[in-house]
Amino acid sequence: MSNSIVKPYIPLCEPNLKGNEKKYVAEAIDSNWLSGGSFLNLFEKQLAEFTGAAYAVGISSGTTALQISLILAGVEPQDLVIVPNLTFVATANAVKYIGAEPILLDINPETWVMDLNLLRNFLEKETYIEEDSCYLSVNHRRIKAIIPVHLLGNMCDMNDLLALANKYHLTIIEDAACSLGSFQNGKHSGTYGVAGALSFNSNKIITTGGGGAILTNDAGLAKKARHLITQAKSSTTDYFHDTLGYNYRLVNPLAAIGVAQMECLPMYIKTKQEIVGYYQNELSGIGAQFQLISSNTISNFWHVSFLVKNRNELISFLQSQNIETRPLWIPINQLPIFRACWGIDKDW
Ligand SMILES: Cc1ncc(COP(=O)(O)O)c(C=O)c1O
Secondary structure: OOOOOOOOOEOOOOOOOOOOHHHHHHHHHHHOOOOOOHHHHHHHHHHHHHHOOOEEEEEOOHHHHHHHHHHHOOOOOOOEEEEEOOOOHHHHHHHHHOOOEEEEEOEOOOOOOEOHHHHHHHHHHHEEEEOOEEEEOOOOEEEEEEOOEOHHHOOOOHHHHHHHHHHOOOEEEEEOOOOOOOEEOOEEOOOOOOEEEEEOEOOOOOOOEOOEEEEEOOHHHHHHHHHHOEOOEOOOOOOOEOOOOOEOEOOHHHHHHHHHHHHHHHHHHHHHHHHHHHHHHHOHHHOOEEOOOOOOEEOOOOOOOEEOOOHHHHHHHHHHOOEOOOOOOOOHHHOHHHOOOOOOOOOO
């Protein structure tokens, strides 16, 4: 027999399904309501109450939430949409799905979210306004929208961003995929713009396996979102579809998981905030640079993340100790389909 102690495996992030998930899924199945149903209605109500959004619309993923939000914002093929260069690829993909192109802007090196000074310089130097629309001077394409990404739970100064967006006629869609539970000045992420996208993928702070939601304060947009994600069927009896629709609605048994997860969300947030404090204290000696949380912002600290010089070595060492870590995303402009995107290399 070996005396060596096997260290318990510490995963980066795994779903916690120890609450009422099984019970509610069984109830959803027993109800025979699998597509829509009462759990979907309840989950949407819980999300709206928690975030303070007037409406939450359950949808199949964070990616589809972004895609539909772009449509709600009036983004059209050939438009340009400003996106931070450090984000999960889904943010930029959603722009492409519309037939629009992202303009990639670097993030602030300390907060890792949209750099508003860079954005201001860019808008001042490289754009012009005509008939209440903003255009990129170099090719006269319309810049219709901007997507701040609340990376790892942090947020850029949203009041500053709102003022800039207002001045340049840009519509704000928030990528709040990883920021459920993050607030700025007491206002939840995803509720500043015309629409905000949440994700409930299995590595998120709450999960439904796959799923997402659109947050909005606009009754008309919520109605339009529900219409678009149910194939734009304009009557319950006839198969009349009044525009291009999508089959994106969140299904009832997954929403049942979401309802159970929402019951635990305050505990998950508290635990995440305690865990990051532990890492910050313990790793101060190794030169780890943690994300600077913006003023007046409470982060959900979705993933504990820090910058180190010898990243790959550290990942390998931690792996040998049964501790899972991973590098953060590769910047979008380094991915083949976004290499030609206009923006990142310019010195504003
Ligand atoms: C910043 C960001 N945007 C969008 C998404 C896409 O969400 P989903 O995986 O639910 O489609 C994610 C998911 O990881 C994300 O982290």
